[in-house]
Amino acid sequence: MAVSYNLTQIVNTTTFLGLTQNVNTYLMHGYLGVSLLLGIMSMLFMGFYFGGRSIPQCFVATSYIMLILTVAFRVVSLVDDWVLFPAIILCAIALAVNWKT
Numbered sequence: 523m524a525v526s527y528n529l530t531q532i533v534n535t536t537t538f539l540g541l542t543q544n545v546n547t548y549l550m551h552g553y554l555g556v557s558l559l560l561g562i563m564s565m566l567f568m569g570f571y572f573g574g575r576s577i578p579q580c581f582v583a584t585s586y587i588m589l590i591l592t593v594a595f596r597v598v599s600l601v602d603d604w605v606l607f608p609a610i611i612l613c614a615i616a617l618a619v620n621w622k623t
Contacts, residue, residue, distance in 0.1 A: 539616070542598075543600065544601060555601035555605065559605070559609075562583055563588050566584045570584060578619065582616045582617060585613045586616070589609050589612075589613040592605060
């Protein structure tokens with residue numbers, strides 16, 4: 523039997539941000555921000571790659587944009603620190619690997 527989720531009985535929110543945070547907390551158990559980031563990351567990488575860029579350029583551009591988005595998601599509490607720190611490390615690795623190219 524399917525389980526129905528009725529957020530109107532759990533929380534009272536009046537803003538879209540509050541609704542998104544409650545969906546992240548109660549329905550997705552904290553993985554809404556992570557799944558959004560992974561989806562955006564894959565679309566960005568494919569967009570850069572099929573746009574004619576090389577793979578190292580795609581990696582740098584995608585990791586930089588994802589770092590900015592991760593910080594924004596952290597500010598509005600859609601992701602936790604365990605997502606922010608790997609994003610910082612990924613961006614640093616991308617810049618270090620492609621520094622001389």
